[in-house]
Amino acid sequence: MSPRRVTLADVAKIAGVSRTTASLVLSGRGRELRISQDVEQRVLKAADELQYRPNIVSVGLRTGTTRTIAFVSDTVATSRLAGDMIKGALEAARERGVMLFIGETEGDPELERLLLHAMHDRQVDGIILASMFTRTIRVPKGMAAIPAVLLNALPKQPSILPAVVPDEVEAGRTAVRVLLEAGHRDGIYLIGVGLGARDMPPESVAAVERLRGIREALGEAGIKPAGGRSCPDWQPEYGLDATRALLETTRPRALICFNDRLALGAYQALDDFGLKVPEDVSVISFDDHPIAAWMRPKLTTVALPHYELGRRAVDVLFEEIGRDKADPHPEGAVHRVPMPVRERQSVTPPGA
Amino acid sequence: MSPRRVTLADVAKIAGVSRTTASLVLSGRGRELRISQDVEQRVLKAADELQYRPNIVSVGLRTGTTRTIAFVSDTVATSRLAGDMIKGALEAARERGVMLFIGETEGDPELERLLLHAMHDRQVDGIILASMFTRTIRVPKGMAAIPAVLLNALPKQPSILPAVVPDEVEAGRTAVRVLLEAGHRDGIYLIGVGLGARDMPPESVAAVERLRGIREALGEAGIKPAGGRSCPDWQPEYGLDATRALLETTRPRALICFNDRLALGAYQALDDFGLKVPEDVSVISFDDHPIAAWMRPKLTTVALPHYELGRRAVDVLFEEIGRDKADPHPEGAVHRVPMPVRERQSVTPPGA
DNA sequence: TCGCATTGCTAATCCGATTTAGCAAACCTG
DNA sequence: CAGGTTTGCTAAATCGGATTAGCAATGCGA
Numbered sequence: 001m002s003p004r005r006v007t008l009a010d011v012a013k014i015a016g017v018s019r020t021t022a023s024l025v026l027s028g029r030g031r032e033l034r035i036s037q038d039v040e041q042r043v044l045k046a047a048d049e050l051q052y053r054p055n056i057v058s059v060g061l062r063t064g065t066t067r068t069i070a071f072v073s074d075t076v077a078t079s080r081l082a083g084d085m086i087k088g089a090l091e092a093a094r095e096r097g098v099m100l101f102i103g104e105t106e107g108d109p110e111l112e113r114l115l116l117h118a119m120h121d122r123q124v125d126g127i128i129l130a131s132m133f134t135r136t137i138r139v140p141k142g143m144a145a146i147p148a149v150l151l152n153a154l155p156k157q158p159s160i161l162p163a164v165v166p167d168e169v170e171a172g173r174t175a176v177r178v179l180l181e182a183g184h185r186d187g188i189y190l191i192g193v194g195l196g197a198r199d200m201p202p203e204s205v206a207a208v209e210r211l212r213g214i215r216e217a218l219g220e221a222g223i224k225p226a227g228g229r230s231c232p233d234w235q236p237e238y239g240l241d242a243t244r245a246l247l248e249t250t251r252p253r254a255l256i257c258f259n260d261r262l263a264l265g266a267y268q269a270l271d272d273f274g275l276k277v278p279e280d281v282s283v284i285s286f287d288d289h290p291i292a293a294w295m296r297p298k299l300t301t302v303a304l305p306h307y308e309l310g311r312r313a314v315d316v317l318f319e320e321i322g323r324d325k326a327d328p329h330p331e332g333a334v335h336r337v338p339m340p341v342r343e344r345q346s347v348t349p350p351g352a
Numbered sequence: 353m354s355p356r357r358v359t360l361a362d363v364a365k366i367a368g369v370s371r372t373t374a375s376l377v378l379s380g381r382g383r384e385l386r387i388s389q390d391v392e393q394r395v396l397k398a399a400d401e402l403q404y405r406p407n408i409v410s411v412g413l414r415t416g417t418t419r420t421i422a423f424v425s426d427t428v429a430t431s432r433l434a435g436d437m438i439k440g441a442l443e444a445a446r447e448r449g450v451m452l453f454i455g456e457t458e459g460d461p462e463l464e465r466l467l468l469h470a471m472h473d474r475q476v477d478g479i480i481l482a483s484m485f486t487r488t489i490r491v492p493k494g495m496a497a498i499p500a501v502l503l504n505a506l507p508k509q510p511s512i513l514p515a516v517v518p519d520e521v522e523a524g525r526t527a528v529r530v531l532l533e534a535g536h537r538d539g540i541y542l543i544g545v546g547l548g549a550r551d552m553p554p555e556s557v558a559a560v561e562r563l564r565g566i567r568e569a570l571g572e573a574g575i576k577p578a579g580g581r582s583c584p585d586w587q588p589e590y591g592l593d594a595t596r597a598l599l600e601t602t603r604p605r606a607l608i609c610f611n612d613r614l615a616l617g618a619y620q621a622l623d624d625f626g627l628k629v630p631e632d633v634s635v636i637s638f639d640d641h642p643i644a645a646w647m648r649p650k651l652t653t654v655a656l657p658h659y660e661l662g663r664r665a666v667d668v669l670f671e672e673i674g675r676d677k678a679d680p681h682p683e684g685a686v687h688r689v690p691m692p693v694r695e696r697q698s699v700t701p702p703g704a
Numbered sequence: 705t706c707g708c709a710t711t712g713c714t715a716a717t718c719c720g721a722t723t724t725a726g727c728a729a730a731c732c733t734g
Numbered sequence: 735c736a737g738g739t740t741t742g743c744t745a746a747a748t749c750g751g752a753t754t755a756g757c758a759a760t761g762c763g764a
Binding site: 053054055056057058060061066068083086087090091094097099100101102103104115117118119120121122123236264290291294 | 405406407408409410412413418420435438439442443446449451452453454455456469470471472473474475588616642643646
């Protein structure tokens, strides 16, 4: 027997004015439309006493704006890593008084279609299309009908949609900089990608861009990577295999692992060969996966800024929403979010 | 310049009928209201051609039902563990064609109030109030206005709200059963809670109930735990300390760690003392935290069924929604979800 | 052939707000 | 003091559906 919600009509009746007047006052347009102080006060008082809150569904129907955005991802909501992305989006949304719908497509285009329809049907003000790991995606058609942003993804074909992605190239440079600053110049090996252009997952933006950053930064210091080992998948066991294979032929001074799981395998291989991190071999990695802080010694790694990515996506989305439709806007801009390094214990000067 | 959405009026016009008729046909009530086959076909055809989809905002305003539920948690969305809870809820919701709002209160009652208001304002059909770890919570007032379910939480005061929680008592029994089946009877120690009633976080449902299950199951086998060490917090370092302290005085045959992080510390302490898992000491734990599968040897643990919890919460919520208001319903039922054991490599027969 | 029931459909209202158009009273102005 | 402005507020339309009440045409029995 829930008491009926208080409506604008109730407020108007108590205040002894019309619904129009009440609406005007409560939307702050009372002044500009010359509502008297007296009436204004009465309406405000009534609204306060009745604890009036506008029904957003109704407002949505009338104005078309629901103060609601959609966060549609392949599977982001469930992975711890990327859960932070949601958190960032959530907080940025809350600051704007906006609610967040979430949906997971599980990579299924049909599901994605249904989900986007469902969001449309609910008149969301905007859509964030997120990917669990950075990659290029085919933008579903019909995305142009509503403001939208790609998160952790780049459009496969040119698109007007803006994108928010981690700055992987700069991350590669950062990893190198950390090693350089520690004094490393020789015996720097890569685990995860080979030095040839082959053997690199082309869909993986991370692989390509991290490598580019690494090459550039090393090049600027007049250095080349001493070698690299590709891995079929960036999982610990492959990191283990690749590092073992490497250690059978040489003694590296530093390892740049392309992600933390590879680093976990690398640690193990180094241990098998009786090599200590970081005294014998420094290790730097990417992602800042939770295990990085569990590892011993704690892993120095260039972090994927998930939280910040989520926030930025919302910021950019609201720029889109606020943009004048007529505004001639360039093709979807790519916003790159810096990847901060988490300096821990796995890098030390060579021979320290 | 997005083309205006197709409305029911458009369909009606194309089909050459009134909006009423179109509505009747499309809501499946055409038959019962004697709409002719001919007209029915015309409406269906028009709707199909125009790709008509009803505007849920409008339906929401008229009927009061938005096919939308809220998932409000303290911080569940961001922790990997509990992210699975969302996933479960998400999938169960999708199967019903329902969308999920998410919100995080960060444990702030004021934020929680605002969030619940915002959900009300959007006319959600129901609310799931979730906690990141199992505990008792004070049910915010105003929760009775809308169907709601407590997830991973029990009401501090008696409440009409149903609750969905993991079956921790049974989990305790399960842990014991695994050890018993492996042949353990002696030297079973507890890491995380002492044997006395003191030193146990009383808010932690897990601690109390797991211990109860353990005691019961051991008791039924005529056994008592050989000892136990409480920890100020269930973190690896305390698990390490507690286990070290234990090992200084005795040699356990099996450890029941109250969660996986404690087990991580215990592993380390055992290693420090030159004891091997599981040959020298079997270890069983709770939670199935991601690290459990990373540990070596892989940790046998009784899993928190996050995914299933999320699903159940939605199921129970829809029972609430479907329940006739007049239906005299008992006080909020507590639904206990079984905690399955993940048998891995850390338990073996004693002396194996 | 009149009266009543049935068939098949539609007009009008409602949900709860916003917004447009407009009205009555007070106020100027020449 | 007629005619135009300004002031201060409200009636009515609108958003897109669901729902209630009702109407015209046909069928049927007497």
